[in-house]
Amino acid sequence: MKRYDLLTPEGTRDLLFDECVALREADAKLRGIFLRRGYTEAVTPGLEFYDVFSSKSRYFSQEDMYKLTDAKGRLMVMRPDSTMPIARLVGTRLREEVFPLKLFYSQTIYRVNPKNSGRDDEFFQSGIEIIGGDVRRSDLEALSVAIDVMAAFEAEDYRFEIGDSAFFAILSSQLGLDEEQLDEVRTLVQNKNYSELSECLSVHCGNPYAAALAQLPKLFGGREVFDEAEKILPDENTKFVLKRLRELYDNLCALGAGERMTVDLGMVSRNEDYYTGVVFKGYAAGYGMPVLTGGRYDKLISDFGVDMPATGFAVNVNAVAHLIMNNAHGRLTKLPDVVVFAEEGSLVDGMLHCRELISDGLTVDHADFKTLDEAKAYAKERGIPRLDVVSGGDVTILNLSDGKEA
Amino acid sequence: MSENKTLRIALTKGRLEKDTVGLFEKIGFDVTQLREKGRKLILPVPGQNIEVVLAKAADVITYVEHGACDLGVVGKDTIMEHGGKYFEIADLGFGSCRFALAVRRGDGFYGGYGVKTVATKYPAVTRAFFERKKMDVEIVKIEGSVELAPLLGIADGIVDIVETGTTLKENGLVVFEDVAPISARLIVNTVSMKLKKESIDELTEKMIKALE
Numbered sequence: 001m002k003r004y005d006l007l008t009p010e011g012t013r014d015l016l017f018d019e020c021v022a023l024r025e026a027d028a029k030l031r032g033i034f035l036r037r038g039y040t041e042a043v044t045p046g047l048e049f050y051d052v053f054s055s056k057s058r059y060f061s062q063e064d065m066y067k068l069t070d071a072k073g074r075l076m077v078m079r080p081d082s083t084m085p086i087a088r089l090v091g092t093r094l095r096e097e098v099f100p101l102k103l104f105y106s107q108t109i110y111r112v113n114p115k116n117s118g119r120d121d122e123f124f125q126s127g128i129e130i131i132g133g134d135v136r137r138s139d140l141e142a143l144s145v146a147i148d149v150m151a152a153f154e155a156e157d158y159r160f161e162i163g164d165s166a167f168f169a170i171l172s173s174q175l176g177l178d179e180e181q182l183d184e185v186r187t188l189v190q191n192k193n194y195s196e197l198s199e200c201l202s203v204h205c206g207n208p209y210a211a212a213l214a215q216l217p218k219l220f221g222g223r224e225v226f227d228e229a230e231k232i233l234p235d236e237n238t239k240f241v242l243k244r245l246r247e248l249y250d251n252l253c254a255l256g257a258g259e260r261m262t263v264d265l266g267m268v269s270r271n272e273d274y275y276t277g278v279v280f281k282g283y284a285a286g287y288g289m290p291v292l293t294g295g296r297y298d299k300l301i302s303d304f305g306v307d308m309p310a311t312g313f314a315v316n317v318n319a320v321a322h323l324i325m326n327n328a329h330g331r332l333t334k335l336p337d338v339v340v341f342a343e344e345g346s347l348v349d350g351m352l353h354c355r356e357l358i359s360d361g362l363t364v365d366h367a368d369f370k371t372l373d374e375a376k377a378y379a380k381e382r383g384i385p386r387l388d389v390v391s392g393g394d395v396t397i398l399n400l401s402d403g404k405e406a
Numbered sequence: 407m408s409e410n411k412t413l414r415i416a417l418t419k420g421r422l423e424k425d426t427v428g429l430f431e432k433i434g435f436d437v438t439q440l441r442e443k444g445r446k447l448i449l450p451v452p453g454q455n456i457e458v459v460l461a462k463a464a465d466v467i468t469y470v471e472h473g474a475c476d477l478g479v480v481g482k483d484t485i486m487e488h489g490g491k492y493f494e495i496a497d498l499g500f501g502s503c504r505f506a507l508a509v510r511r512g513d514g515f516y517g518g519y520g521v522k523t524v525a526t527k528y529p530a531v532t533r534a535f536f537e538r539k540k541m542d543v544e545i546v547k548i549e550g551s552v553e554l555a556p557l558l559g560i561a562d563g564i565v566d567i568v569e570t571g572t573t574l575k576e577n578g579l580v581v582f583e584d585v586a587p588i589s590a591r592l593i594v595n596t597v598s599m600k601l602k603k604e605s606i607d608e609l610t611e612k613m614i615k616a617l618e
Contacts, residue, residue, distance in 0.1 A: 114489070118472060159600050180538075192493035192599070221603060262600055283597045288473020289491075290597065 011121025021332040022321035030126045034104040042103045044085035050075035066110045078110035091304025100133030127314035139278045142311045147257045155284035163267030165275040166241045174209035192217040208234035217266035291319045336365035341375035343391040350390040416459040416466040416475040425500040426479045432616040476598035482588040486531045496592040503569040505585035525555030526565040553577040
């Protein structure tokens with residue numbers, strides 16, 4: 001007996017009707033924003049060699065990737081991310097291109113989530129990458145596109161949050177932590193686990209870097225955070241990062257994002273070394289996880305042989321579709337305008353009539369039925385108000401909403 | 407997230423629930439409905455824009471992680487076993503106990519070359535503990551009284567929650583090594599933390615103050 005022939009794997013789902021409309025609408029909106037700002041699309045393979053994602057740095061842990069082998073027994077993964085494949089492209093086929101390179105993508109991503117977590121293992125992700133270019137200017141560019149994205153979805157409430165992974169990197173590098181301790185401190189900062197963080201850093205009592213690190217996860221909120229941070233940060237390097245971030249914050253406010261902007265200096269890169277500068281997230285009311293995540297990753301492309309700064313972000317398109325569905329009052333799926341039924345002997349005329357209606361801009365559903373009664377019942381059941389009956393060269397238009405011929 | 411202005415907080419049913427309700431009372435909240443709850447699982451705190459949800463420990467994490475609840479009170483034991491993405495912003499101090507490795511009185515644990523077998527209700531905690539020691543162990547998941555496993559000879563030791571150690575003692579076991587301290591934690595959904603910062607800060611401050 002086949003046990004799984006009627007099921008989809010955990011973490012995957014079929015999308016139907018309104019779900020599809022919302023998904024495509026989300027994708028089209030994003031695509032429109034990216035195209036108008038001069039980004040060009042890249043489509044990368046759904047299957048990649050495992051090595052692309054595991055090469056020099058360990059950005060992805062092997063438990064998080066779906067793996068299979070090819071005909072030669074080589075280890076492959078289902079694409080867990082689009083940034084690494086694009087970095088691979090930059091290191092190979094795009095070496096000679098004109099930089100900065102502005103690319104966007106819109107494709108499915110596969111990740112292994114913990115069992116029964118209710119998260120999607122397969123989802124649509126769309127985003128941009130800016131490769132090369134002046135750091136300050138491309139940060140502002142990436143962020144202003146991201147803000148346009150958040151604004152485009154008319155979420156009931158949303159926030160845009162920026163930070164810089166350099167704070168954690170600089171502060172923690174001064175404490176002489178080994179890899180394991182560094183991981184522990186990173187997790188504590190990331191989880192805003194204030195009490196355990198203080199305890200963990202108490203051995204560095206009196207060290208201004210440790211003191212600042214202990215405060216780091218508390219430094220989030222509005223503009224006031226910058227003044228608080230100014231008092232706590234111990235050296236010129238971190239103060240310079242702060243100054244840059246404040247400038248970016250002010251610029252984004254000047255672009256109209258003011259009341260949506262927040263800052264969190266405790267944002268750290270989950271994976272070691274992935275982000276190297278400004279990081280940001282978009283949150284929307286009605287969705288329990290960030291809808292948009294991004295940041296600067298200046299070291300990643302050098303893993304593929306070209307040393308080049310880069311920044312970008314990814315949008316969870318399924319999350320955006322979810323928001324569109326929530327906001328839509330009534331159905332998203334559009335019904336056909338007309339059902340066309342052709343009498344026996346008029347099949348070609350029927351099809352010609354369909355073509356004519358389509359060229360007039362209507363949506364047409366050709367009735368694949370033998371009798372007019374069946375076609376009528378079908379149109380009524382679906383709620384399509386107009387039925388055209390084609391007989392020889394003649395067309396009779398039935399208005400089904402009042403049952404009379406128009 | 408729960409509705410815009412209301413804060414929804416999930417409490418772990420049982421002892422942590424009682425301690426948290428006690429804390430709320432100390433703050434000055436009206437906790438009559440929380441005390442006389444009957445079979446209801448979602449309870450309002452009158453005049454506070456706070457809604458209390460009662461759930462099993464692991465479900466508190468699930469609700470907070472998915473944003474169905476903004477905050478949660480849950481033991482560090484459940485956090486360690488289940489992981490997940492959320493902020494763990496305060497140690498509430500109550501419900502304190504510890505994870506420990508226990509063996510039969512007089513037994514060692516680390517000697518010999520054979521792979522050790524450990525019985526536990528907390529396989530993830532146990533695995534992480536021995537992974538840090540770079541040590542292979544066989545883990546047996548037990549649902550009921552873990553103390554039985556070494557007595558029945560299927561495990562060399564157990565990793566379990568120890569409060570007073572009485573149960574261990576009565577079954578001829580002793581704590582061999584502490585694994586981690588445990589107490590109740592206040593956890594927060596990562597999006598709520600940003601979208602409802604002011605009301606979350608306010609509640610957290612009140613709770614921490616009442617702890618003192």
